[in-house]
Amino acid sequence: MRNLLIIGAGGFGREVYNSALESIGYGKDFIVKGFLDDRLDALDTFSNYPPVIDRIDSYSIKPDDVFVCALGTVTIKKKVCESILSRGGDFLTLIHKDTYISMNTKIGKGCILLSGARIHCDVSIGDFVVVQPYAIIGHDVVIGDWSHINALADCGGGSRIGECVTLHTSSFVLPSGIVEDNSTVGAGSVVLRRVKEGSTVFGVPAKIVLTPKKQ
Missing domain, CATH: 3.40.50.20 (Rossmann fold)
Incomplete structure (x- = not known):
């Protein structure tokens, strides 16, 4: 114990x-x-x-x-x-008993999957990822280490979520969409294709509201 x-x-x-x-x-x-x-x-x-x-x-x-x-x-x-x-x-890795996890799903260490989260087939979830209540992770989605998928967010089939990404409440990434590392998608936003690394996007469709600082 x-x-x-x-x-x-x-x-x-x-x-x-x-x-x-x-x-x-x-x-x-x-x-x-x-x-x-x-x-x-x-x-x-x-x-x-x-x-x-x-x-x-x-x-x-x-x-x-x-x-x-x-x-x-x-x-x-x-x-x-x-x-x-x-x-x-x-x-x-903490998995609530009411989490749905389909076949061929890989889940890393240190993850937290909360009640009602839905993880569909052939998904790969990295280390230290949080999936909050009623978020939906579609088939073949890849989520990088450290990312945080908030309640009711939806990652469409085949989408790619990078490392250290935050998807806020009720945001959507359409199928095959890409959210690159260190990016943030605002609440209720819809990603049609790609969010560039380090960007913050908001709206429908999601548009950049904050760009990464130049080194």
Whole structure:
């Protein structure tokens, strides 16, 4: 039995905690030990949650510990997870029992798949990817490491989602569309073909509203 620590005790962290209690392996492979958060008082106004045990960087990792990261900003998530990994930490993939996963799907380590997510056939999901409730991942989709697919987002069949991508709530990537690394698709937006690396797009159809900074 391993002890699960949830990194981040904000709103998403509380959501992940509730999902963990209904996830595959809970009570058999792992139990929830508590949270890590730099705000030690993050849960002071809430009840029925396990404690914030320590700050993220100062926590001493124990042999039976295992982690999931409930930080919604992909760049911060990557930095924090890489720090935990460098200190010998291990991450599990958390899959809610109500997640639909079809045949030939590959899912990496450290992922979080929440209630109602729909993962169709022949999909490849990288490491540390979050798929929130009722998001739809169509057939043959590839999602790169660290990306965050928010609730009700839809990745059409054959689409390619790069690393460190955020698809916000109810956004759509049409079949065979491409969202390159480090890009953001705004809520309710529709990607017809391609989002260039580092861009932020919004609207129907999605258009660039913020371009990457030149080095």
